[in-house]
Amino acid sequence: xxxxxxxxxxxxxxxxxxxxxxxxxxxxxxxxxxxxxxxxxxxxxxxxxxxxxxxxxxxxxxxxxxxxxxxxxxxxxxxxxxxxxxxxxxxxxxxxxxxxxxxxxxxxxxxxxxxxxxxxxxxxxxxxxxxxxxxxxxxxxxxxxxxxxxxxxxxxxxxxxxxxxxxxxxxxxxxxxxxxxxxxxxxxxxxxxxxxxxxxxxxxxxxxxxxxxxxxxxxxxxxxxxxxxxxxxxxxxxxxxxxxxxxxxxxxxxxxxxxxxxxxxxxxxxxxxxxxxxxxxxxxxxxxxxxxxxxxxxxxxxxxxxxxxxxxxxxxxxxxxxxxxxxxxxxxxxxxxxxxxxxxxxxxxxxxxxxxxxxxxxxxxxxxxxxxxxxxxxxxxxxxxxxxxxxxxxxxxxxxxxxxxxxxxxxxxxxxxxxxxxxxxxxxxxxxxxxxxxxxxxxxxxxxxxxxxxxxxxxxxxxxxxxxxxxxxxxxxxxxxxxxxxxxx
Amino acid sequence: xxxxxxxxxxxxxxxxxxxxxxxxxxxxxxxxxxxxxxxxxxxxxxxxxxxxxxxxxxxxxxxxxxxxxxxxxxxxxxxxxxxxxxxxxxxxxxxxxxxxxxxxxxxxxxxxxxxxxxxxxxxxxxxxxxxxxxxxxxxxxxxxxxxxxxxxxxxxxxxxxxxxxxxxxxxxxxxxxxxxxxxxxxxxxxxxxxxxxxxxxxxxxxxxxxxxxxxxxxx
Numbered sequence: 001x002x003x004x005x006x007x008x009x010x011x012x013x014x015x016x017x018x019x020x021x022x023x024x025x026x027x028x029x030x031x032x033x034x035x036x037x038x039x040x041x042x043x044x045x046x047x048x049x050x051x052x053x054x055x056x057x058x059x060x061x062x063x064x065x066x067x068x069x070x071x072x073x074x075x076x077x078x079x080x081x082x083x084x085x086x087x088x089x090x091x092x093x094x095x096x097x098x099x100x101x102x103x104x105x106x107x108x109x110x111x112x113x114x115x116x117x118x119x120x121x122x123x124x125x126x127x128x129x130x131x132x133x134x135x136x137x138x139x140x141x142x143x144x145x146x147x148x149x150x151x152x153x154x155x156x157x158x159x160x161x162x163x164x165x166x167x168x169x170x171x172x173x174x175x176x177x178x179x180x181x182x183x184x185x186x187x188x189x190x191x192x193x194x195x196x197x198x199x200x201x202x203x204x205x206x207x208x209x210x211x212x213x214x215x216x217x218x219x220x221x222x223x224x225x226x227x228x229x230x231x232x233x234x235x236x237x238x239x240x241x242x243x244x245x246x247x248x249x250x251x252x253x254x255x256x257x258x259x260x261x262x263x264x265x266x267x268x269x270x271x272x273x274x275x276x277x278x279x280x281x282x283x284x285x286x287x288x289x290x291x292x293x294x295x296x297x298x299x300x301x302x303x304x305x306x307x308x309x310x311x312x313x314x315x316x317x318x319x320x321x322x323x324x325x326x327x328x329x330x331x332x333x334x335x336x337x338x339x340x341x342x343x344x345x346x347x348x349x350x351x352x353x354x355x356x357x358x359x360x361x362x363x364x365x366x367x368x369x370x371x372x373x374x375x376x377x378x379x380x381x382x383x384x385x386x387x388x389x390x391x392x393x394x395x396x397x398x399x400x401x402x403x404x405x406x407x408x409x410x411x412x413x414x415x416x417x418x419x420x421x422x423x424x425x426x427x428x429x430x431x432x433x434x435x436x437x438x439x440x441x442x443x444x445x446x447x448x449x450x451x452x453x454x455x456x457x458x459x460x461x462x463x464x465x466x467x468x469x470x471x472x473x474x475x476x477x478x479x480x481x482x483x484x485x486x487x488x489x
Numbered sequence: 490x491x492x493x494x495x496x497x498x499x500x501x502x503x504x505x506x507x508x509x510x511x512x513x514x515x516x517x518x519x520x521x522x523x524x525x526x527x528x529x530x531x532x533x534x535x536x537x538x539x540x541x542x543x544x545x546x547x548x549x550x551x552x553x554x555x556x557x558x559x560x561x562x563x564x565x566x567x568x569x570x571x572x573x574x575x576x577x578x579x580x581x582x583x584x585x586x587x588x589x590x591x592x593x594x595x596x597x598x599x600x601x602x603x604x605x606x607x608x609x610x611x612x613x614x615x616x617x618x619x620x621x622x623x624x625x626x627x628x629x630x631x632x633x634x635x636x637x638x639x640x641x642x643x644x645x646x647x648x649x650x651x652x653x654x655x656x657x658x659x660x661x662x663x664x665x666x667x668x669x670x671x672x673x674x675x676x677x678x679x680x681x682x683x684x685x686x687x688x689x690x691x692x693x694x695x696x697x698x699x700x701x702x703x704x705x706x707x708x
Contacts, residue, residue, distance in 0.1 A: 136680065152694055152695070155690055167634060177661060194665070207607065
């Protein structure tokens with residue numbers, strides 16, 4: 001029931017936006033309320049998992065929410081809730097300054113709700129083929145969202161995104177077909193052969209060579225979606241050109257949905273081909289992503305691009321955690337996905353606020369913004385410190401877990417390289433933040449007032465980050481541990 | 490039909506699909522790209538029908554009908570309309586010239602044979618000889634995308650790649666389960682429709698569909 005509600009709520013919220021003759025604020029309110037309700041449904045799924053149940057519906061458990069799915073569903077619906085709540089006021093302001101018209105505002109609510117629904121389907125579908133269909137669906141739903149404000153740059157970003165995204169995901173389908181082929185060869189045509197639960201049970205008997213080939217395709221495919229270097233080239237453009245609430249969703253959770261898809265295949269491959277294969281590739285791609293990000297964090301002159309590159313860095317860190325493996329590595333990676341979603345969505349929403357105030361996303365154009373916008377600036381600084389991995393915020397804890405796992409698993413060189421890249425990225429982020437916030441104000445913001453209430457979701461995200469940094473609620477550590485055993489196979 | 494004959498026919502059909510793909514690399518005209526894509530899809534329909542008849546899989550007739558309707562009829566028609574609207578025909582200066590791209594296609598075919606060895610080894614189906622060729626079609630589609638400057642040519646490349654994947658699914662497993670097949674088909678169709686809208690927009694905004702001119706986004 002909860003599972004069905006989780007998927008139907010965003011779909012239902014898309015309907016009024018689709019049929020209404022023109023945009024009305026009630027469309028925004030409906031979406032915000034529906035996303036809140038979907039978040040409650042995801043909480044219900046998480047609670048069921050804590051009690052030891054695995055909620056499922058449909059023939060052969062068509063939809064299924066184990067702990068891993070529940071965590072992702074929580075993150076997706078949580079960030080969706082924050083984005084839609086914040087988005088209502090933000091987009092109406094952009095419209096009032098002439099950046100959008102009512103028709104596009106309406107389209108935003110249709111497509112964003114569909115986008116959220118496809119992500120939720122991707123993380124709860126038991127069938128890896130349906131998961132693939134849903135992940136590809138996210139590309140289609142977001143293609144028009146990036147270019148919502150119709151600039152030349154946004155059009156260019158959208159084209160890159162749809163082309164690279166579709167091709168990447170097509171390659172993931174090659175991997176899925178090869179995995180299915182292996183299963184059919186060994187086990188025969190079974191009902192629900194593409195269901196993850198069935199695949200995972202059969203995995204020890206599958207052919208390691210075929211699955212290795214399949215995993216390479218899956219890694220390139222879903223890795224493109226997750227923004228792993230060297231398949232990340234679309235990401236900085238798309239994430240920086242999209243409107244703030246969409247950037248928050250794309251950077252905060254869509255990347256993690258790509259990682260989730262990888263995680264569904266990893267235990268199957270580990271059991272058939274040995275864990276070393278997947279781990280090595282994940283470590284290499286993780287380091288490559290961190291290296292690319294560290295480099296570009298020093299050179300980007302646009303603060304939304306800086307945030308986008310930082311997402312590449314953090315997805316790289318998550319991959320390192322998964323590659324190190326062990327209880328700490330995997331648990332740390334899962335915690336890092338949650339922490340990054342919180343920090344990055346808050347930052348993109350704040351960046352949207354700043355951009356709307358100054359009509360620019362250039363670092364130099366907003367220099368010294370602490371003067372005219374002290375509250376936004378203060379929140380931005382706090383969120384940036386969280387993103388850089390400083391205590392008391394959650395990213396510090398998860399990074400300690402991940403790099404600790406590296407040393408524990410005896411991967412000293414990789415861990416040392418990762419830490420070095422982390423420092424380079426840190427310094428780059430700090431430098432840009434410093435330029436943005438302090439110094440003599442470059443100009444007076446054109447539209448400074450934004451009201452206080454859109455700031456509430458940002459504050460909630462920051463408070464949660466302090467919570468995940470200082471004290472995990474009782475039961476969370478156990479729950480993450482149990483999920484980690486699923487991922488480890 | 491004897492399994493040996495069927496196996497040879499599958500290999501022949503798959504080779505024809507691959508050759509129509511490589512032929513695109515040979516040419517410079519967008520109109521020809523679209524024609525070749527339609528021909529490739531038609532050969533692919535014949536392969537599906539052959540497998541459907543031999544294996545007695547009723548679902549595959551449905552797949553063949555859909556591929557015919559969309560990839561042979563509808564999508565090429567839409568592509569031709571877009572091309573007429575855009576108005577340019579000759580694909581000037583691809584990133585990789587013709588001899589080099591055809592040589593690369595040959596190399597990619599060899600790579601496809603090398604990497605699919607374990608797959609062909611464990612397959613018990615008479616269609617297995619075509620599996621490396623299907624993967625080669627995927628690679629050739631990818632090559633078309635990265636070596637062409639025109640947004641329309643890149644779409645054709647994506648569609649060729651898609652044909653390769655669908656062919657792989659048919660040859661390796663007689664098709665994936667129907668729900669996945671239908672979902673995947675819908676996604677490709679929607680993705681294609683979104684892409685062609687963007688070609689119109691790119692043309693309106695930049696006055697060209699040469700993606701090389703889309704280079705405003707740096708750092």
